[in-house]
Amino acid sequence: MATRSLRVAYGQALVELGKEDERIVVLEADLGKSTMSILFQEQYPERYFEMGIAEQNMAATAAGLSLADKIPFINSFAVFASGRAYDQVRQSIAIPGLNVKICGSSAGLSDFGDGSTHQAIEDMAIMRAIPNMTVLVPADAVETRKMVKAMVEWNGPVYIRINRNDLPMITDIEGDYEIGKLQVVRDGSDIAVFANGVMVSKALVAADELKRDGISVKVINASTVKPLSKDEVLAHVQGCKGVVTAEEHSIIGGLGSAIAEVLRRERNLPIEFVGVQDSFGTSALSYDELLEHYGLTAEAIRDAITLLLES
Amino acid sequence: MATEELINHLEEKARQLRLSVVEMMGIGKVGHLGGSCSCADIVAALYYHRMKVDPQNPKKADRDRFLLSKGHAALVQYAALADLGFFPKEELQRVKALGGMLQGHPDMIKTPGVEANTGSLGQGLSIANGMALGLRLDGIESKVFVIIGDGELAEGQIWEAAMASVNFGLDNLVAIVDQNGLQATGPIIERFNTNPLTPKWAGFGWHVIEIDGHSMREIVAALEEADATRGKPTVIIAKTVKGKGISFAENNAAFHNGAMTAEQYELAKRELSIVARGGC
Incomplete structure (x- = not known):
C-alpha cells in the first residue's frame, strides 16, 4: 500500500482552509517543524503565533x-497537548465549550526514538473523559485533510490525534468527513474489528489473512472516538460472534473502553482489546519494531479474532 | 484629572459593591469575602468609569473586556453586573444555588457579562492575551482588563503569559494585581512569597504602576497612564487589604473563604452602610 504523511496533510489542510477563512489562527509551541503547522506560518505569518515552549499558556x-x-x-505533541495543558483545556476551553482545535501530533508510539516522555498512550482516554470534547483519530493522510475541514465546520472543542509517520492510504478519497460517523472499510460477518489510526491498516491485513481460512472479518474505522453513536456501533456488530478493538493507545480508557461502554449489555458478544497493556512507551530504532514490541500488529489482531472464535 | 465628583461617585459604588457582597454571603454561608472586598474599588473604577460595556448587548463587538483571573472573587463582579443591569438583582440571592446563573466561579455560559470561565488560578492572563491578540487582528480598539491575585502569582502559567504579553507588544491589555498579601492559609510572605512584584514584572518587560488599591484617585490615574502607554502591556500593582471595609475580615485569612455569624453579618452591614463623603 502507498503511504503518505498525515502531518503534512494536516499542515496543508490548515493552509488551504486558512485561505478561505480568515478566522483560522494557528498557535505553536516550538514544534512547528514536526506538527507541520510551519506550513501555515509560511503562508499567513500574521495569523500564526509562536507561543514558545509553554503549552499551558x-x-x-x-x-x-x-x-x-x-x-x-493549537499544536504540540499529543503527550503535551493532553498532559501538560490538561487543566487549561479542561477549565478554559472545554467547560465553556469554546471553539478551539487541539492537535496532538506525534501521537501514540509514533515518535519511536524519543521514548516514554514523548509517546502518548493515554491521550485518547484523557480527552474522551472531558465533557464537550470531540476526539478524532485519522487513519491516513486523506482522512486527516478531510477531518481538518470538518473541525473548522464543527463549533466546539476538538482534539485530533496525528501520527508522526507515513501511513498506508486506506480511506476513501471522495466525499467529506462526517464527525461521529463510523466507516466500514472492509465488510464481514463473523467478527467486527473497531480500529483507528495506524491500527486500521493492520486490521485490514489481519482480515485478508483470515479470509483465506474462511473467516469473515468486518473492519470499522472508528476515527471519531467521541461522540460515538451507540446505534451505529450496535448496527455494526449485528450478527457478529465477537468484537475486537485495536488502538495505538493504552487499553485503559481509549477506543476499546469506548466500544465496551456501548456494548456492555450484549451478553453474547465477547470483546478483545488490542492495545498497549498498561505500560509506558520506550525508545526504539524503528516504528515497526516498537509496534511489534507492544503487540500492535496484524498478528495480534488475528490472534484476538481466533481466540474469540475458539471460545 | 478625575473630578472630585467622579471620585466620590466611584467610592460610593465601591461601598455598594461591598455591601452587596456581604448580602450575597448572608449568615453562615461560606464565601470568598476577603478577596471580593480587596478588589472592590478596582472593580468599581473599571465598570463604572473606564470600561465601555453594554448590559443590553453584553456581546457587543467593541466592548472592553473584564476578566477575573482570581475567579473566586466572583461575588464582587456579580454585584457590579447586577447593578448595571446585565441580569436581575434577584439572582444575587441565589448565588451558588443549584440551577442558578451565578456559579462559585465565573461562568461565561451561565452569566451574562462574564467573559470567560476562570477560577482555576493562573489562566486569566493567558485568556486575556488571546482576546487582546484577536481584537488587534480585527482592528478593534477595545481593551482587556484582567485582575490577578498575588497568591495566584505562584502559578507558573502567569509568567508564561507575562512573557507572551510582552513578546506580542499587547498595549491593549492591562493586568491589575490585587496585592492583598494573603493566600488561603495565611500571609504570602510567610507561606509562598511571590514578592517582590515590581522588579519581576518590570524584568519581564511590563510597564509597572504601583498604587494604593483603595485610593480611587490613584486607581483612575493608573488606568489613564495605562491608556497612554504604547507598545507594551501595563501592570498595575495595587496594594490592597483583604476584606477591606469590614473590620473583622480585614487582613484575616479566615475570611478568604469563610462564613459570617449573625452578629458579624449585622456588623458588616452597619459598617458598609456609612455613605462615603459626597455620596450619590
Missing part, C-alpha cells in the same frame, strides 16, 4: 482568541 491563549471570534488551532 498556549491553550488558554487559544481560549481567549476563540472568545474574540477566531478559530484557533
Whole structure:
C-alpha cells in the first residue's frame, strides 16, 4: 500500500482552509517543524503565533482568541497537548465549550526514538473523559485533510490525534468527513474489528489473512472516538460472534473502553482489546519494531479474532 | 484629572459593591469575602468609569473586556453586573444555588457579562492575551482588563503569559494585581512569597504602576497612564487589604473563604452602610 504523511496533510489542510477563512489562527509551541503547522506560518505569518515552549499558556491563549471570534488551532505533541495543558483545556476551553482545535501530533508510539516522555498512550482516554470534547483519530493522510475541514465546520472543542509517520492510504478519497460517523472499510460477518489510526491498516491485513481460512472479518474505522453513536456501533456488530478493538493507545480508557461502554449489555458478544497493556512507551530504532514490541500488529489482531472464535 | 465628583461617585459604588457582597454571603454561608472586598474599588473604577460595556448587548463587538483571573472573587463582579443591569438583582440571592446563573466561579455560559470561565488560578492572563491578540487582528480598539491575585502569582502559567504579553507588544491589555498579601492559609510572605512584584514584572518587560488599591484617585490615574502607554502591556500593582471595609475580615485569612455569624453579618452591614463623603 502507498503511504503518505498525515502531518503534512494536516499542515496543508490548515493552509488551504486558512485561505478561505480568515478566522483560522494557528498557535505553536516550538514544534512547528514536526506538527507541520510551519506550513501555515509560511503562508499567513500574521495569523500564526509562536507561543514558545509553554503549552499551558498556549491553550488558554487559544481560549481567549476563540472568545474574540477566531478559530484557533493549537499544536504540540499529543503527550503535551493532553498532559501538560490538561487543566487549561479542561477549565478554559472545554467547560465553556469554546471553539478551539487541539492537535496532538506525534501521537501514540509514533515518535519511536524519543521514548516514554514523548509517546502518548493515554491521550485518547484523557480527552474522551472531558465533557464537550470531540476526539478524532485519522487513519491516513486523506482522512486527516478531510477531518481538518470538518473541525473548522464543527463549533466546539476538538482534539485530533496525528501520527508522526507515513501511513498506508486506506480511506476513501471522495466525499467529506462526517464527525461521529463510523466507516466500514472492509465488510464481514463473523467478527467486527473497531480500529483507528495506524491500527486500521493492520486490521485490514489481519482480515485478508483470515479470509483465506474462511473467516469473515468486518473492519470499522472508528476515527471519531467521541461522540460515538451507540446505534451505529450496535448496527455494526449485528450478527457478529465477537468484537475486537485495536488502538495505538493504552487499553485503559481509549477506543476499546469506548466500544465496551456501548456494548456492555450484549451478553453474547465477547470483546478483545488490542492495545498497549498498561505500560509506558520506550525508545526504539524503528516504528515497526516498537509496534511489534507492544503487540500492535496484524498478528495480534488475528490472534484476538481466533481466540474469540475458539471460545 | 478625575473630578472630585467622579471620585466620590466611584467610592460610593465601591461601598455598594461591598455591601452587596456581604448580602450575597448572608449568615453562615461560606464565601470568598476577603478577596471580593480587596478588589472592590478596582472593580468599581473599571465598570463604572473606564470600561465601555453594554448590559443590553453584553456581546457587543467593541466592548472592553473584564476578566477575573482570581475567579473566586466572583461575588464582587456579580454585584457590579447586577447593578448595571446585565441580569436581575434577584439572582444575587441565589448565588451558588443549584440551577442558578451565578456559579462559585465565573461562568461565561451561565452569566451574562462574564467573559470567560476562570477560577482555576493562573489562566486569566493567558485568556486575556488571546482576546487582546484577536481584537488587534480585527482592528478593534477595545481593551482587556484582567485582575490577578498575588497568591495566584505562584502559578507558573502567569509568567508564561507575562512573557507572551510582552513578546506580542499587547498595549491593549492591562493586568491589575490585587496585592492583598494573603493566600488561603495565611500571609504570602510567610507561606509562598511571590514578592517582590515590581522588579519581576518590570524584568519581564511590563510597564509597572504601583498604587494604593483603595485610593480611587490613584486607581483612575493608573488606568489613564495605562491608556497612554504604547507598545507594551501595563501592570498595575495595587496594594490592597483583604476584606477591606469590614473590620473583622480585614487582613484575616479566615475570611478568604469563610462564613459570617449573625452578629458579624449585622456588623458588616452597619459598617458598609456609612455613605462615603459626597455620596450619590
